[in-house]
C-alpha cells in the first residue's frame with residue numbers, strides 16, 4: 781500500500797515538475813516577443829516556479845520511499861546516473877531562483893525604464909540555465925523508463 785502511495789506521489793511530482801518546466805519554457809518564449817506578456821510572465825512565474833519545486837520535492841521523497849520499499853530488482857547504475865542528473869536540476873534551479881531575484885531588482889520597472897547591461901546579461905543567463913534544466917527534466921524522465 782505504501783509503495784503504491786509513493787508511486788502515485790512520484791507520478792504526481794512528475795506531472796507538476798515536468799509540466800511546470802515545460803509551461804515555463806513556453807510562456808518565456810512568448811514573453812521574449814511581447815512586452816505585455818513579459819510583464820504578465822514576471823507575475824505568474826513565481827507560482828509556476830513553486831509548482832516545479834513542489835514536484836521536485838515530491839519526486840525526491842517518493843523516489844527514496846520507492847527505492848527502500850521496492851520488491852523487484854532495479855538497475856542501480858541507471859538510478860545513480862538519475863540521481864546525478866536530479867542533483868544538477870536542483871543546482872540549476874537554485875541558480876535560476878537567485879538570478880530571477882537579481883533580474884527583478886535590475887528590472888527597467890525599478891530603474892526608471894532604463895534597460896541595463898546587467899539586466900540583459902542576467903536575463904540571458906536565466907534563459908540558458910532554464911533550457912539546460914528543461915533538457916535535464918526530459919532526460920531524467922527518459923532514463924527512468926530504463927531503471
Ligand code: HEM
Pocket residue numbers: 787790791794797836839840842843844846847850854859863866869917920921924925927
Ligand atoms: C526529476 C526527478 C525525477 C523524475 C522526473 C523521475 C521520474 C520517474 C519516472 C517517470 C519513473 C517511472 C515510473 C514509475 O515506475 O513510477 C520513475 C521511477 C523510479 N524512480 Fe524516479 N524520478 C525522479 C527522481 C527520483 C529520485 C530522486 C529517486 C530516488 C531517490 C527516484 C527513484 C525511482 C525509482 C526507484 C523508480 C523505479 C520504480 C519501478 O521500477 O517501479 N526517482 N521515476
